[in-house]
Amino acid sequence: MADDGGFKMPDLGNLVQLAQDMQRKVADVQAQLAAKTCEASAGGGMVTATVNGQYDVVSIRIDPEVVDPADVAMLEDLVTAAVNQAIEKVREMTKAEMAKLTGGLAIPGMPQLF
Secondary structure (H helix, E strand, O other): OOOOOOOOOOOHHHHHHHHHHHHHHHHHHHHHHHOOEEEEEEOOOOEEEEEEOOOOEEEEEEOHHHOOHHHHHHHHHHHHHHHHHHHHHHHHHHHHHHHHHHOOOOOOOOOOOO
16 A cells, blocks of 8 residues: 555545535525625614615615705715715625634635625
8 A cells, every 4th residue: 555645635525514504694684684684874873774684775864954956966975985984884794794604714605795
């Protein structure tokens, strides 16, 4: 019998099973994230945006006091800021959930959700 220097072939069946388990866990996390929302506001709460875990804008609330037909640009800026802040919160939430799953490691071939 030849000396293989201590090298042992990995169990490919076990690796495939681990990959399949990880795919199932990722799918579960994605489904859980889709059910969650993040909310952010701009202009001292004058505009509030809610975004779900799939990065869909779920709602926009605008305080009537901020609606000024003479200054539509300000309202547009507030809406944009609120949406972007809510998206950033979703991004942070997604990173945190995926870090729980992967132990904080970047795994090649793993879907990047953030």
